[in-house]
Amino acid sequence: MGHDNEGFNALTAEERTKRKTKIEELLKSNILVSPEFLADIDREGGAERLKNFPRGSSGQFLIVNKDIDELVKNKELNVNWLELERYKAISEKKQNPLPYSSFLGALSLQQQQPEPKKAGIVANPGTQLNFSLSSAGSVRIVSSYSTSPSKKEVTDFVSYYNARYKLVQGVLAKRAELSGLVQIGRLNGSNVSESAAIIGIVKDKQQTKQGHTVLTLEDHTGLINVIVNKTRREIFELAQDLVFDEVIAVTGNVRGGALFANNIVLPDIPLRELKHSPDEGYAVFMSDLHFGSAQFLEEEFRRFLKWINGNLGNPAQREIASKVKYVLIAGDVVDGVGVYQDQYDELALKDVKEQYRLCADFLSEIPQRIQIIISPGNHDATRAAEPQTALAEDFAAPLLKLPNVIPVSNPAVVNIDASGDFPGFDILVYHGYSFDYYVANVDSIRKQGGYDRADLVMKFLLQRRHLAPAHTSTLILPDQADDPLFIGVVPDIFLTGHVHRTSVSDYKGVVLVNSSCWQGKTKFQERMGHNPQPARLPVFNLKTRATKIINFGK
Numbered sequence: 001m002g003h004d005n006e007g008f009n010a011l012t013a014e015e016r017t018k019r020k021t022k023i024e025e026l027l028k029s030n031i032l033v034s035p036e037f038l039a040d041i042d043r044e045g046g047a048e049r050l051k052n053f054p055r056g057s058s059g060q061f062l063i064v065n066k067d068i069d070e071l072v073k074n075k076e077l078n079v080n081w082l083e084l085e086r087y088k089a090i091s092e093k094k095q096n097p098l099p100y101s102s103f104l105g106a107l108s109l110q111q112q113q114p115e116p117k118k119a120g121i122v123a124n125p126g127t128q129l130n131f132s133l134s135s136a137g138s139v140r141i142v143s144s145y146s147t148s149p150s151k152k153e154v155t156d157f158v159s160y161y162n163a164r165y166k167l168v169q170g171v172l173a174k175r176a177e178l179s180g181l182v183q184i185g186r187l188n189g190s191n192v193s194e195s196a197a198i199i200g201i202v203k204d205k206q207q208t209k210q211g212h213t214v215l216t217l218e219d220h221t222g223l224i225n226v227i228v229n230k231t232r233r234e235i236f237e238l239a240q241d242l243v244f245d246e247v248i249a250v251t252g253n254v255r256g257g258a259l260f261a262n263n264i265v266l267p268d269i270p271l272r273e274l275k276h277s278p279d280e281g282y283a284v285f286m287s288d289l290h291f292g293s294a295q296f297l298e299e300e301f302r303r304f305l306k307w308i309n310g311n312l313g314n315p316a317q318r319e320i321a322s323k324v325k326y327v328l329i330a331g332d333v334v335d336g337v338g339v340y341q342d343q344y345d346e347l348a349l350k351d352v353k354e355q356y357r358l359c360a361d362f363l364s365e366i367p368q369r370i371q372i373i374i375s376p377g378n379h380d381a382t383r384a385a386e387p388q389t390a391l392a393e394d395f396a397a398p399l400l401k402l403p404n405v406i407p408v409s410n411p412a413v414v415n416i417d418a419s420g421d422f423p424g425f426d427i428l429v430y431h432g433y434s435f436d437y438y439v440a441n442v443d444s445i446r447k448q449g450g451y452d453r454a455d456l457v458m459k460f461l462l463q464r465r466h467l468a469p470a471h472t473s474t475l476i477l478p479d480q481a482d483d484p485l486f487i488g489v490v491p492d493i494f495l496t497g498h499v500h501r502t503s504v505s506d507y508k509g510v511v512l513v514n515s516s517c518w519q520g521k522t523k524f525q526e527r528m529g530h531n532p533q534p535a536r537l538p539v540f541n542l543k544t545r546a547t548k549i550i551n552f553g554k
Contacts, residue, residue, distance in 0.1 A: 139326070139371050139406055142413040142426060145387035145484045152478055160478030161201070161245075164466070165219070167486045168247035169199050171267040171465055178249050178265060185221025187254050196259060197251045198224065202242050213239045215261075217250065225258045226250050235264045241442050241460070246469035267465040269490045272509030275425060277417050277542035283326040284308075285538045287431065287497025288517035290379065291362070292355030293335035294348040295520035300535035303552040305365045317550065320539060324370055326416050330497040330515055331377020331431030333359055333391070333399070339379050340524050352381045353395055360398035368404045375410045377431035377497065385477035386433065386468065387411060387484040411467055413489050417542050425542070428491035430467050432457075432498030432514075437473035451530055454514035455505040458494055462487065462507055493540070500525070500532035504547045511547070513538050 011019065026032070172178060178197045187196060200217030207213060213236060215226040228239040239261075242248065249265040290296055306312040310321050334355035335347060349355045366372060374391060381395035382388045390407035393400055400407060408414060411430040418424030435457045439450045445457055461467055467485040468474040476485070493511045500517035516536035525532065535553040540546075 138416065138418050138424065139373065140415040140418065140424070141406070141408055142415050142489060143484075144390060144412045145409040146389055147479065156478040159481075160476070160483060162220070163479070163481060164483040164486060165201060165247055167483055167488070168267050168465060172199050172247070172249045172265065175249070175265060177251065177263065181249075183221040184217065184219045184224045187224055187259065188222050188257065194254050195252070196254050197249060198259065199247065199249045200224070202244055202246050202248065205239075205242060205244070215239065215242065215250075217248075217259075226252070226261050227258055228261045228264070232261070235261060237444070238264050238266075241444050243438070243441060243470040243473075245471045246464050246466070266463045268463045269465065269487070269508055269510065272490055272492060274509050274545065275423070275492055276545060277419075277425075278422055279417075279419065279543065281323050281325045281417065281542045282320055283328060283416060283425075283493075283540045283542060284324055285328050285330070285495050285513050285515040285540065286518075287330035287377070287495075287515040288332040288500055288519060289329065289359065290332055290335040290517065290519035291359040292347055292349040292352070293519050293522070294346050295522055296335070296348065297518050297520060297534055297553075300552045300554070301362060301518050304535070304537060305362065307550070307552070308366055308370070313550075320548075324539075325542070327366060327370055327372045328414075328427065328429060328495055329372065329374045330429050330495050331375050331410055332379040332497060332517075333374060333376065333396075334380060335519070336379040336381065342523070346522055346524075356381070356391075356396040357398045360396075360402060363399065363405070364402055366404070370404060371416075372402070372405045373408060373414055373416075373429070374399075374405060375408050375412055375429045375431060377410060378433045383477070385475040387477065388431075409484075411485065413491065425492040426489055427493040427495055428487065428489070429495050432496040434461075434468040434470075434473040435496070435498055437468075437470055441470070451499050452501060453503070454496060454499050454501060455503045455507075455512050458496060458512045458514065459505075459507045462494065462510065500530060500534065502533050502536040502538060502549055504538055504549065511540070511545070513540070513547070 173181060178199075180195075181197050181199060184198050184200055187198070198217065198219070200219045202215060203218045203223065204216035205213065206216075211230045213228040213230070215228065217224055217226055228236050230236050242264075247267065250259060250261050251263045251265070252259045252261040254260075289301070303312060307317065308321050308324060308327075310318050312318075313321065334352060335343070336355070337344065337347065337350060337352050344350065349358060363372060376382045376388045376391055378384060380388070380391060382391060388410040390409050390412075391400060396407075399405060406414075408429065411428065414427050414429065415424045416427060432454070435451075435454065438445055438457050438460055440446065442457075442460060445453060445460065448456060461469070465487045466483075467487065468476065491510055493513060495513050495515065497515050497517070499514065500519070501514060502516040503512070503514045505512045515538055517532055517534050519532070519534060521530070521532050535551065537550045537552060539548045539550060541548075
């Protein structure tokens with residue numbers, strides 16, 4: 001940190017010596033003070049106060065600044081001070097002020113809680129940002145995408161798909177039925193009948209005149225045609241649902257340079273252990289609030305606020321409200337501006353900042369003991385390409401200043417309610433913009449209800465271990481080293497929104513929740529054939545795993 005040169009030059013030689021000695025003593029204690037504290041260390045006991053500054057680990061290097069001094073007071077925290085200072089530097093350079101402000105907001109919340117349980121928030125895997133939150137429950141962000149945007153080239157997409165292939169390949173290679181995997185290039189031109197197992201990206205899919213399906217699979221060594229005979233009904237139906245760009249495995253026999261399929265293997269998820277929290281509590285799931293829309297259901301939302309404050313419902317419902325620990329919101333917090341044609345005429349608020357301000361006014365009425373985790377959607381003021389970074393202060397400052405709001409990216413994985421020996425619930429939060437593609441292009445989903453069956457889309461994505469396996473199903477921002485849309489962490493709960501309908505189901509021990517909306521039917525939805533189910537609130541019992549749906553509609 002820089003010196004206050006003018007103040008330092010005004011000191012006498014003796015005063016300068018004393019200040020230097022005190023600064024050196026603080027440095028030996030791994031403490032560096034910012035300029036506003038230089039006068040403080042000259043006062044009686046000032047240096048000793050800073051030397052005894054509370055921190056979770058005495059071995060950590062600490063930079064004391066005005067913000068932290070004001071917030072921490074005499075609290076002892078388990079904070080990674082180096083990470084905090086790094087985020088402060090990023091904020092000062094105007095690169096991304098959100099992590100620093102969120103950090104300070106959580107510290108501010110702790111000041112309001114006299115005896116909090118400790119919980120951690122991790123901005124990205126491997127990053128330690130541990131600090132206390134509310135006594136109501138714990139939240140740890142397992143993954144939340146925060147990389148700054150940059151110009152993308154064709155090579156970025158190549159690297160991205162290589163990364164995706166390797167991630168899914170790593171899952172498939174562990175499957176027992178795929179022993180003896182070979183690269184596709186080894187089979188090219190082979191006229192010798194032999195059994196083989198391969199992993200590849202679906203490059204093309206065609207139907208023959210006889211009604212068989214021909215898949216073209218590709219890996220980094222070459223291409224091969226895979227013949228799926230229509231008489232093999234189970235794998236033939238599975239082949240019908242395959243989409244371009246997804247990564248699958250196939251076993252079969254090679255003849256004439258083609259692979260005749262005996263089985264198609266999806267990466268899929270393993271059976272999930274059914275977790276039960278030792279403590280009674282609830283998480284509620286929301287999405288598609290659409291503040292700012294002329295169709296925003298204010299009356300219904302106020303009934304929800306009245307209930308969550310314990311002022312509405314029968315005794316059992318009020319008892320549930322008193323035990324709510326978490327509210328998770330899966331995107332489309334506001335209606336946005338210019339999201340679809342003629343939207344401007346359907347807006348009550350035509351300024352997106354005012355939409356977020358209105359949202360903040362409403363959500364501020366949720367008790368502060370409840371953690372509010374918010375992920376963006378395609379209507380929110382962030383980039384359209386996925387992964388979408390968390391809501392930013394440029395537009396959503398009033399919302400982000402609420403002390404119990406935790407912003408995350410879309411998608412994100414958060415862990416809630418961990419305590420003692422209980423590991424907590426991992427929740428995969430994804431708004432669901434890719435759903436439109438699969439409703440339109442996957443036969444089994446379209447024939448069984450389409451937009452009315454979000455659970456089928458969610459199951460489809462879990463089986464592919466990817467939130468957008470087809471390249472054209474969503475706008476993708478390629479990451480050269482990783483694929484943030486890959487489902488690496490198998491969640492306990494999979495939360496989505498987007499289709500404005502409510503469903504709760506189970507797949508291999510994963511609770512599938514598609515939350516409701518708080519907006520009436522728009523003209524755009526009428527044109528698209530959507531049939532919303534507004535003002536329904538899924539409420540999940542953390543102890544019993546039972547889910548109730550409370551209807552706040554008329």
